[in-house]
Amino acid sequence: MANNKLYKGSLITIILKLLDEGGKMYGYEITQKVKVITKGKLKITEGALYPALHKLEADGMLDVEVEKVDNRLRKYYKLTEKGSKETNSKLQELQDYIKTMQLLVNPKFSLD
Amino acid sequence: MANNKLYKGSLITIILKLLDEGGKMYGYEITQKVKVITKGKLKITEGALYPALHKLEADGMLDVEVEKVDNRLRKYYKLTEKGSKETNSKLQELQDYIKTMQLLVNPKFSLD
DNA sequence: AAATATACATAAATTTCTTATGTATAAGAT
DNA sequence: ATCTTATACATAAGAAATTTATGTATATTT
Numbered sequence: 484m485a486n487n488k489l490y491k492g493s494l495i496t497i498i499l500k501l502l503d504e505g506g507k508m509y510g511y512e513i514t515q516k517v518k519v520i521t522k523g524k525l526k527i528t529e530g531a532l533y534p535a536l537h538k539l540e541a542d543g544m545l546d547v548e549v550e551k552v553d554n555r556l557r558k559y560y561k562l563t564e565k566g567s568k569e570t571n572s573k574l575q576e577l578q579d580y581i582k583t584m585q586l587l588v589n590p591k592f593s594l595d
Numbered sequence: 596m597a598n599n600k601l602y603k604g605s606l607i608t609i610i611l612k613l614l615d616e617g618g619k620m621y622g623y624e625i626t627q628k629v630k631v632i633t634k635g636k637l638k639i640t641e642g643a644l645y646p647a648l649h650k651l652e653a654d655g656m657l658d659v660e661v662e663k664v665d666n667r668l669r670k671y672y673k674l675t676e677k678g679s680k681e682t683n684s685k686l687q688e689l690q691d692y693i694k695t696m697q698l699l700v701n702p703k704f705s706l707d
Numbered sequence: 708a709a710a711t712a713t714a715c716a717t718a719a720a721t722t723t724c725t726t727a728t729g730t731a732t733a734a735g736a737t
Numbered sequence: 738a739t740c741t742t743a744t745a746c747a748t749a750a751g752a753a754a755t756t757t758a759t760g761t762a763t764a765t766t767t
Binding site: 600603621622623627641642645646649664665667668669670 | 743744745746747748749753754
Binding site: 588 | 607699
């Protein structure tokens with residue numbers, strides 16, 4: 484993703500949040516959107532993205548709708564109700580993670 | 596660590612930062628310190644911690660010093676100069692990660 | 708005509724962590 | 738006295754997420 488191991492574990496959160504905003508998106512579109520938003524700093528690889536989308540679908544988080552545009556296939560994904568709840572949960576986990584990490588690395592007060 | 600996949604990839608950063616503050620610490624001490632600072636939210640397991648310490652040592656980030664206290668063994672680790680630089684680098688990566696993730700999940704402005 | 712972009716997919720290998728297990732001493736509880 | 742918990746290290750099997758490497762196919766740009 485970015486030669487930065489901290490992104491490990493973040494892919495599902497990113498996908499869910501983009502779908503939460505974007506309404507419905509297809510895989511390739513997600514990779515491009517992430518590139519634009521992060522100004523190229525973060526690149527979602529296909530080898531990570533597609534299995535992640537398949538897993539989210541299998542877990543009932545996403546619904547799929549296949550379309551053919553310019554004779555090319557697109558698989559549009561959108562959040563199910565379950566996926567919408569999961570998005571909120573994942574975003575909360577991200578906020579918790581950030582708070583906890585800042586506790587660990589920003590020792591404003593001595594805690595001994 | 597916390598049933599939150601976002602912590603994946605964070606262990607090295609946590610260890611390095613604690614050693615940066617603590618001067619020298621031994622493994623068990625690190626697990627306890629993390630528990631205290633995070634009020635029990637984050638627990639470093641031994642199965643993750645010890646291999647991580649060994650790897651950091653092998654990579655020249657840490658120096659070891661064995662001590663015997665109350666007839667029990669302690670392996671004190673401290674940052675080498677290389678490890679000190681790596682700490683700064685890892686902390687920068689954490690700030691970058693947080694900024695990028697906030698860009699992705701806090702769409703203050705429409706970017707289309 | 709060749710290279711790049713769009714659009715999907717999977718499989719082997721790697722990395723990181725969990726879970727389980729093992730050894731050994733010290734301290735606290737019953 | 739004995740059992741449990743705490744202190745202190747260690748490793749190995751398995752799981753999960755991702756990287757890297759391929760593969761197919763059509764459209765667009767050079």
